[in-house]
């Protein structure tokens with residue numbers, strides 16, 4: 001039995017109805033699932049199931065539209081989507097907007113896509129992945145901040161490297177990066193030699209130092225914006241953007257067992273990150289905030305509210321999925337396919353993220369490696385290279 005939310009007014013239903021007498025095999029399977037999963041309302045002794053009012057078929061997909069006496073809860077929709085995808089072995093999308101809409105794509109979701117096949121896009125775009133609708137891109141000037149969640153080994157770091165490689169390939173003189181790699185600094189160590197990379201912080205102390213520099217520079221930039229009468233970098237002649245990639249944001253969370261000083265340190269990092277999330281976007285700073293542990297602490301209010309793109313690879317529970325992307329579904333992503341993700345903006349889409357290995361990355365961007373002196377921050381921060 002589904003849970004009740006609202007009773008939609010089904011005015012105009014007649015206008016959508018077709019006098020169909022023969023139904024597709026897909027509709028027959030959907031009906032069986034309604035019965036099997038008790039997607040019905042009891043009316044006396046009778047069970048009332050969603051009723052098919054329209055069926056549209058094309059060479060690419062089948063769209064089934066049902067009239068339901070009551071709205072369906074998101075969890076019910078996700079279950080239906082998952083079971084139908086497995087039963088039909090096709091890509092299925094289930095949504096509810098006054099009508100229950102089931103779209104079945106005739107194309108299968110790719111289980112692997114290569115970075116080499118990613119098409120070119122102009123502007124501050126990065127590829128997120130491919131599905132039956134084609135390549136899905138993200139525009140960092142439209143939506144400056146993003147979160148990436150996912151259980152270990154499903155593709156968060158690869159996705160960050162895909163973003164970085166694409167940005168460097170397409171904006172070699174204007175993309176700048178600060179990498180906060182708190183997984184021992186191993187993943188991004190070589191990146192510190194790239195001319196576009198200002199800093200690779202590999203521990204919380206370095207992270208705080210570099211975030212303080214960003215905060216200082218944001219203040220200066222704010223004054224300049226006020227002076228020029230600018231409100232957003234996208235409307236200015238400034239062509240550089242600063243990307244702050246954080247690989248394992250949970251490492252920046254203060255914990256009970258920590259020393260007082262360490263807790264203070266991390267709380268300061270958190271407050272700067274919140275400030276960047278709130279005001280950095282307009283000033284040209286873009287946050288990519290990755291974590292294995294999407295809890296309400298790690299994805300705190302201002303990070304989540306200001307990250308209008310939320311990405312999630314497979315997660316362990318529906319609760320974690322809800323925290324990560326404000327929707328269920330990441331818990332039902334296939335456990336045997338790496339790089340499969342849900343991307344959430346105003347709607348949720350499933351994609352296969354392009355894969356890019358180490359050799360390919362350095363073949364593409366290795367030419368930007370320069371000999372840099374590794375300097376440890378001093379007290380005054382004078383060794384820091386300022387933002388453009």
Ligand SMILES: Nc1ncnc2c1ncn2[C@@H]1O[C@H](COP(=O)(O)OP(=O)(O)OP(=O)(O)O)[C@@H](O)[C@H]1O
Pocket residue numbers: 112113150151152153154155156157158159183292338339340352353354355356
């Ligand atoms: N898009 C992809 N397509 C195919 N395989 C992938 C993809 N992304 C990741 N993989 C495979 O999964 C492995 C783990 O990926 P990655 O290092 O990105 O995981 P992670 O989520 O960052 O893990 P952790 O949180 O433990 O660091 C990669 O080494 C690669 O073999």
